[in-house]
Every structure is written in structure tokens, then in C-alpha cells.
Amino acid sequence: MEGFEMCPRFEKAVDLLSKRWVALIVFVLMPQPRRFGEIESCLSNLSGKVLSDRLKEMESEGIIQRTVYPEMPVRIEYSLTAKGIALAPILGEIGNWSTDWIELAEQR
Structure with missing residues (x-):
């Protein structure tokens, strides 16, 4: 054009x-902060290395924040920042669109 x-x-x-997994990670974090293992278990096909890479990228972009709690053992949680929470309506609209337009193969 x-x-x-x-x-x-x-x-x-x-x-x-x-980027693969970014929107799904945001979606998983929308209800509440989660630990690494919780995120990983919500997204079953996601490897730990890729999750770690995506979390670092998202943190550097200001979409999530990583909070380290000085406990024994150390507890680390990931949560959405205001910038990440602002994605909720966008993902909601993608959800609406997918309901209207995406068909899944029948489960056997």
C-alpha cells in the first residue's frame, strides 16, 4: 500500500x-499472583526454560513484577503490573472473538 x-x-x-506463551502467561496471572511452578502447571506444554525467558522479558517490559519473599525457603511470586492489568480487556475481546469464530476439532 x-x-x-x-x-x-x-x-x-x-x-x-x-511471542509464544506471553498472552497465555498474562491470562494465567490475571486472577492472582502465582509462583513459577503454578504458572508452569497451568500451561502444560510450556518448558521451564521458555517460561523463565518469557517472565524475564515480560518483567523487563514492565508487564509483570517479580516479588521475592525473604522466607525459608525463598518464595517468589509473579504478578501483573498496571501495564499488564491493562491487557485484560484486550484478552477478554480475544476470548469473545474466539467463542464466536474459532471451532475446535471434536474430542474423541
């Missing part, structure tokens, strides 16, 4: 949210 230019912020947002 002649004269069309992609907005760099939009492009960066889509790039971030389209």
Missing part, C-alpha cells in the same frame, strides 16, 4: 504479545 506506514508502537506491542 502506497503511503501506509506501520505505527512503531503498535508493531512493538504486536511483536511482544505474539
Whole structure:
């Protein structure tokens, strides 16, 4: 298209949210903070290494925060920041769209 230019912020947002597992991690954290193992068990096909990488990326982008509790053993929880919580309506709309338009293969 002649004269069309992609907005760099939009492009960066889509790039971030389209990385495998990012949107699902946000979805898992929407109800409450969770520990690493809880997130991992909610997303059964996700490897620990990929989860660790995604959590670091999301923390550096300001979408989640990592809280370390000085207990024995040390407890670490991940929660959404205001920036991450702001994604809730977007994911809700994706959920609505998927209900209307996505068909799943029949379970046997």
C-alpha cells in the first residue's frame, strides 16, 4: 500500500504479545499472583526454560513484577503490573472473538 506506514508502537506491542506463551502467561496471572511452578502447571506444554525467558522479558517490559519473599525457603511470586492489568480487556475481546469464530476439532 502506497503511503501506509506501520505505527512503531503498535508493531512493538504486536511483536511482544505474539511471542509464544506471553498472552497465555498474562491470562494465567490475571486472577492472582502465582509462583513459577503454578504458572508452569497451568500451561502444560510450556518448558521451564521458555517460561523463565518469557517472565524475564515480560518483567523487563514492565508487564509483570517479580516479588521475592525473604522466607525459608525463598518464595517468589509473579504478578501483573498496571501495564499488564491493562491487557485484560484486550484478552477478554480475544476470548469473545474466539467463542464466536474459532471451532475446535471434536474430542474423541
